[in-house]
Amino acid sequence: MSAATLEKPSLDNRLAIRSWRTPALLGVLALVALVAFAIFGPGGNATFRISQDNDAWQVPNLVLPAKAFGWVAALICIALAVLAYLQMKNEARVAKWVTMTFSIVFVVGLLVWIIGGTTTQNITLVGLFTGAMLITTPLVFGSLSGVLCERSGVVNIAIEGQLLAGAFTAALVASITNNAFAGLFAAAVAGVLVSFLLAVFSIKYVVNQIIVGVVLNVLVSGLTGFLFEKIMKTTVNGSAIYNQPAHLPDLPIPLLSEIPILGPTLFRQSLIGYLMIVLVIAIWFGLFRTRWGLRIRAVGEHPKAADTVGINVNRTRFLNVLAGGAIAGVGGAYFTLVAVSSFSKDMTGGLGFIALAALIFGRWNPIGAALAALLFGVAGNLQSILSLAGTPIDGQFLAMLPYALTILAVSGFVGKSRAPAADGEPYIKG
Template identity: 85%
Template sequence: MSVTAKLSPSIAADRVAIRSWRTPIMFGVLAVFAVVVFVLLGPDGHATFRLSQDGDAWQVPNLVVPAKIFGIVVAVGALALAARSYQQMKNEGRISKWVTMTFAVLFVMGLLVWIIGGTNTQNITLVGLFTGAMLITTPLVFGSLSGVLCERSGVVNIAIEGQLLAGAFTASLVSSITHNAFAGLFAAAVAGMFVSFLLAVFSIKYVVNQIIVGVVLNVLISGLTGFLFEKIMKTKVDGVTIFNQPTQLPNLPIPVLSEIPVIGPTLFRQSIIGYFMLVLIVVIWFGLFRTRWGLRIRAVGEHPKAADTVGINVNRTRFLNVIAGGAVAGVGGAYFTLVAVSSFSKDMTGGLGFIALAALIFGRWNPIGAALAALLFGVAGNLQSILSLAGTPIDGQFLAMLPYALTILAVSGFVGKSRAPAADGEPYIKG
């Protein structure tokens, strides 16, 4: 019998549906919220969405949405979907993904129209919203993909923050010295691999608690990069900080595709790191769920003893995955200093490594899900900045809190079962 045939039953064991009324209840509560807030208390104004910028080749008329009417549509749709979720749970014991996704998209759109319709300006540029969000989303995606590679093989990667920070520092330093952005990019990947090497050695070889090792590495990298920043990068020659002047990676617009309204500027006017991110999401998803390599990794993360019995070297597989995850996070760190800003500053990652962990959980340890969750965090972060200047009917801090509240709901099972790989965080000692 092949390795695939032996492992498939164990991998599929986590797909057992569990009847739970939490999701229909939550949908019902949100539907009532939509009726009260979007309809009864909804603004009478219009929400205007600008779909193109002045310099775009394709000019698309603004999308004008009556806030009150759209609120009624959202409320009716939310009530219908809540009823559908109750019916499906009662008859089938599960809720279709299309019901959950449709409800989420509809409610978020209703919330956005309600917010904008109640502002003084009553308009927002979607291009600016999403392009600005990519500055946050890109490193988050790389961090969450690093977590996917590690945790699918059974190693908790709390050190994503340190990997991103090490990549940002090394990219800036090497690029400044060599005047070559690609040299800085390569060095960032190596720096991320070095942090991961320490994580792998202590957590896999010496069986130290993985969470403790990750936290210690974050503190170590923060202190080390801060020290080197003060001693090296602040050194001036002829009044110039020559070790903190990295060469930037240019944006490379793709002809035709970059002119598509909203989508074009967001996805197809990226640097090479941005395009690499899009490719990497697909490659990791395909590798994990459509190849024998991915099956072996998931087996190691779910049932390491079963994987060992069919000849898979569990600890070597985990070691290699952790190193690969470090390289991915290191490239994400390079985005800070080679694309987003023009120099390195102390602790410039600002805790995004921990937010990447939240995106990983929200995305249910799936590369595509984690990327979409990272996009949600990025949009929410940028939306807070945009609407804070527009006089919104709700406090901007609430908008910043919303993605984390959704993550708590996801982890607690209100939007479906969310479970880490069974052996995640558990060291494997053969014999």
């Protein structure tokens, strides 16, 4: 091996562009962990209840001394921050396992610090994750819609409108027919209709995709609000007959539903919950293990090259946008057929935009987006649980956690995320 070959890696490292955002962020968070978790950490214990009283398999509670664990977590965070600095200095990159391990240790340390300072000093993990699924499920459907659209080159800002249209239509149709499955099907159709408008204007008429998405969100919000006032508030004998949708029941899977934490979270779901799990796996497999997925990714990365090998670029994009709308519509049905039993104005509460952040956080990968959605869901549910537990932290600070995570995700602090090369760029044949 020649001397030039031996010297090439160091030359590449010198020429590589270094981004110090991740080491800087880890350093700041490590300092926060040292001050808050260790030096000024609470002196009590943090108790995590793993099993519920009615679970077939009982697991003992996990009890952690808050201050001692705070020191351990802080020292690990400091070591990982230093390692991230050295990796960026020598290799121009930070290994994924470093940021993932840091995130897990910091989050667990934060939980122990908060719970150790509460009046009850305990938290039920089952309640934390099952409650988080009320937020996570529509987020996953919304992010999967975004994956299908953006992998084919269409930016889907209209996820919020698709979720809201699905929620409204599911409630209305399920109330009229007294059939939750009819409402679920109608929700998918509503999502397709919103997506059809997005596809027509952005693909056929080459209108700016972001502008079209924003307009559709405003349109759906206004239309559902108007119809809610004119139709759903209509009462007969004091009852709002058009806003009493049938409910999709939970379908626990024997044995699996008894597994601590995982059982109540994943295997005591409604039909929509199980469909979410199937779709995450199916879309991941389809995108990365089939010819269909290869064609879609080719269209999103290099549409001109895809066109030269016989792929109809705009038709592929059109179909993907429609499929994404159907998925988001089903996610919207979760609000009115599972989470609550009625529709209210703008009840999606901006989750469509957080789904976009989960999409970016997950790097346009269905499994990554689903895990990011779970993180946002846990952060959102943590607010209500810790408020009930009597935490000294201000409730407004806890309420901003999901949105703070969103800012970190889209700003690139969680790592470099590269969208499909042709994402948002219209394709004009010829």
